[in-house]
Amino acid sequence: MNAFDPERYSRQTRFMPLGAEGQARLAAGRVAILGCGALGSASATMLVRAGVGCIRLIDRDVPERSNLPRQILFDEEDVAAGLPKAAAAACRLARIDSGVSIEPVVADLTAANATALLGGVDVIVDGTDNLEARYLVNEVACRTGTPWVHGGAIGAEGRVLTVIPGKTACLRCLVPEPPPPGALPTCDTAGIIGPAACVVGAVQAAEAIKLLVGAADATAGRMLACDLWSGQWRSVDLAPLAAAGCATCRGGDYPWLEGRLGSAVAAICGREAVQVAAATDMRIDLDAVAARLAVVAEVTQNRWMLRAAVEPGIRLTVFADGRAIVDGTRDEARGRAIVARYL
């Protein structure tokens, strides 16, 4: 535990619901942040500045120029240096508060490592960009009884849901089945504005702070949904879902963690390519996927598959059974990241 500097946090401790006692709990708190993208950048910045004692940052990616409008931990030097996001973020955060213990982890979250990577913390903050990782977080959280804060942002919209296992609805209560690949827009197909991501990251940080000091009951189990373009903010009570529960939070069923669901990634022999199998056996709507990808690349399509050069040197081939082949890399984590990005 970190002893905290009373002067540094004086404006925070003056906020009565927190006080010196709350600040001491923050100093003793341990948070894992999964993903150092837009949401993770914002929540990590606020949690480090708030004086949370230990923060684990987990990310599989490196910063790119197109991240800079919203991923506030990174700058042009980080893009040029090519350090992994978790490592670059740890350096930046250590300059903000040298007293906080920051543990960077450069890894792709999988069923095999999720329990270890997300273990030993008081709160998990979701800064990922894909549903598969979120189901893994949800299952680790439900199995270990660890509260977690789900967040998502796309376009000008954001949403936040705090899950307290045993008390509130969980992610599977809300989204019982994953939609087929390509059914939902992603930031890479539909775009995103920085303020939407920062709002979500800031609300997630507030939820994490409240969880650490034992003050989250008023908002846990309610989903905040906001649209910064239309100016609409809603808070939806998920208590009816919590009352029913689901197979995971009520029944102890962990299909993603136990590898019964999830995309398998395999290198393709003799080729600079990896194949990412679909997480479900639902067939996908190739026309809808083609329409989304057409925003970023030229798409060629027939009734079985479509193909698009989504990034320099990277060609994505998507099959109607949900499988995807990423040409241009042999790195399984990169292949999985590219599929998550566009599908």
Ligand SMILES: [Zn+2]
């Ligand atoms: Zn549930």
